[in-house]
Amino acid sequence: MGHYFIGIDLGTTHSAVYYSNASLVSNEQATSKIQQLNIPQFTAAGQIDELPLLPSFVYFPHQTEFLDSDFQLPWGKATSIVGQLARELGSKSSGRLVQSAKSWLCHSQVGAEEAILPIDALEEVEKVSPAEVTQALLTHLVNAWNTSFPHALIADQEVVITVPASFDPAARVITEQAAKKVGLRARLIEEPLAAFYAWLSDQSSWADNLDVNEHILVVDVGGGTTDLSLIQTVEKDGELGLERIAVGRHILLGGDNMDMTLTYHLAGQLAQNGTNLEPWQITGLTQACREAKERLLSNSELSDVSVVVPSRGRSLFNNSIKATLTQTDVQQLLIDGFFPESTFGEQAQKVTRSGFSAINLNYESDPAITRHISGFLAQQDVKPTKVLLNGGVFNAELIRTTLETRLENLLGDVNLTMLTPSHLDYAVAKGATYYAQVQAQGGVKVKSGLSANYYIGVASPMPAIPGMVPPVDAICVAPFGLEEGSDEQMLPNEFSLIVGESVNFRFFQSKHNDVETVGKVISSFSLGLLNELNPLSIRLDAGHYQAGDMVRVYLTAQVTELGLLLLQAHDTNSDLSWTIEFQVREA
Amino acid sequence: MTQNTKTQKITSQEVKPLSFVPRFIGAFGQFFKYMGSGDYAARCQHAGKGDVFAFEAEPTVITETIETIREIEVAAPILDTVNEDGAHQLLQLLQQEARFIDFLQESIDDYADADVGAAARQIHSGCAKVLNQHFTIDVVNSASENSRVEIPAGYDAKQIKLEGRVEGSGPYAGTLIHPGWKVTDTRLPKVTNTENLTILAPAEVEV
Incomplete structure (x- = not known):
């Protein structure tokens, strides 16, 4: 029986698992054993x-579709089909496939527990919630592990699951809960950070490559999402330390968009010649375009x-x-479309949105990754000197070099160094494994706490005015950078909390990352400066109070060891306390 | 041919001594029998001299050697069919990934080289995917093509094929024409039901 460190990259389009044997690992040559x-x-x-x-696809087959x-899977009967076959079946049959469930976890209008997937479900297909899909995918991975290692079940191992840096606290809690339901006690790590850990694990002496007060920009372009993070090197007690100082917002834009761009370009050409494509042909064309793109990009x-x-x-x-994809097409559509020249501070372009739209994922309207990067850097007012790329998109040298030139132009006279990624496709899972190792056996850690300030809405007292709801102020409950496992943060003021009755809580997140002091009030007039997160409707147990009673409480906030934000209200007059969890959302 | 030793034993009868009463009564009988038969009297004289009867003699062991011929089966090469399921499965995979059967079942005579070439690219990438995914393939001889190689005397005829003027008992020196291929690892998909592997691709019906 062995003891293992396991990193699970729970991706939007693909999942991967890496592991290392704890007894074999010595930090010097850690990577060779992952x-x-x-x-x-x-x-x-x-x-x-x-x-x-x-x-990461789940397909619900028709009852006659299979014998x-x-x-029969190695670990027993499956009820739905997960993995490669699911994706293939979904491209041929509609209304039965769930994909990109992960992106739904942080959807602003749809709760993660809400059964809405597949979004185009047939009537006889029972819909499932994004959280259940996450659980189904995790179950598959857990079974795969346990089949390979029957004497070292995954529940007894150190597991790290990766999440996008832009995941809000609720989405993190849902991921953690899904892991818990399948028997995992998993830590979470942000994907760009995991990619950075993978880079660290490759370095024999990482500090040689970095100076004090350098900023490292991690650009992680996945299949469906782009995730940005900034890591800073700091001097601490005479030694070089690392801190993750900022993360970008959730950008639904990735490698798949590039393939789609080429597909629609060719589909448009064909339509001009009088050929209108059917949906299955679009799927085939996307596949063919992806291969053509790879050939064109690898050979100019x-x-x-x-x-x-x-x-x-x-x-x-x-x-x-038949259609022809030319080198110029690829260069213009991909390079100019996704990596155009951008100036420092330029923001992603917004298009006027149509008033109504079908409920679906909030895809990005501006495909220019460079503009998203410049906007992000300007917001942080940071000019990085090192860049670490991650994601299969960057396998194409042309895209790598283009991004490098664009960043050099964007940053001006900064001496930019591109760090050598550990592996463009698997760095995240690999880094997660290394992170599990570092957690247990020590090694250089990147200090990373909350990626924003978090606020809770508090109704301010005012005389009743017809037609006007009492204004809500936001009070900072958890500051940026609050670290996992750190001491509880206590708010200076006391509040009234209604118990035994269903009440709404509003949550906000800051857009910038200046550290706010706990208890700082943002008045209702300035709420526009904050991003509102999903409100939650919750009924707190009344205990010995009457339902509807107002209880005097003080609030504490804490980031648990697993990296989850936890708010607690403690009764000033008794031992009662209430936990306000983020996963409870209004359905 | 083997030698078999066969032993024959003659069962000896024993002459058991009589007790007094049958002896006493018998003695009168013997007197008249001796007197009445000259032949009997002559036999009794033999017995009196201490001669033994034939059946009292020591059992004789007669050893004779006989030759037998027995046929022993030596594993003679016979022709056998290899596992057909594996072949069907490989065809299935090639059809799934590369539409291999579609391609071979269609006559390409009527199509332009450009069309066939474009299709060949897709089929090539699909077949290569099947090969890479399910087999690890390595060369048998890692020397570079057209280089001089030496083959030892006791070489394995399965792995190396000598061509040209092959004579003598080796070692043989020659030019490597083709390095050969060998499968070092096979990772074919597991199947839950081997009954209908002959269905290489199901008929597709869109409803």
């Missing part, structure tokens, strides 16, 4: 293969690549759709 777990999954009906990645024996001498979507019938040639 390995990948192959995940058994369906690749066809009744066919199971072990693949390094688990596509009973087709559902190549002027064009023909893109063929064969018919669905048995003939590969009859009725096939």
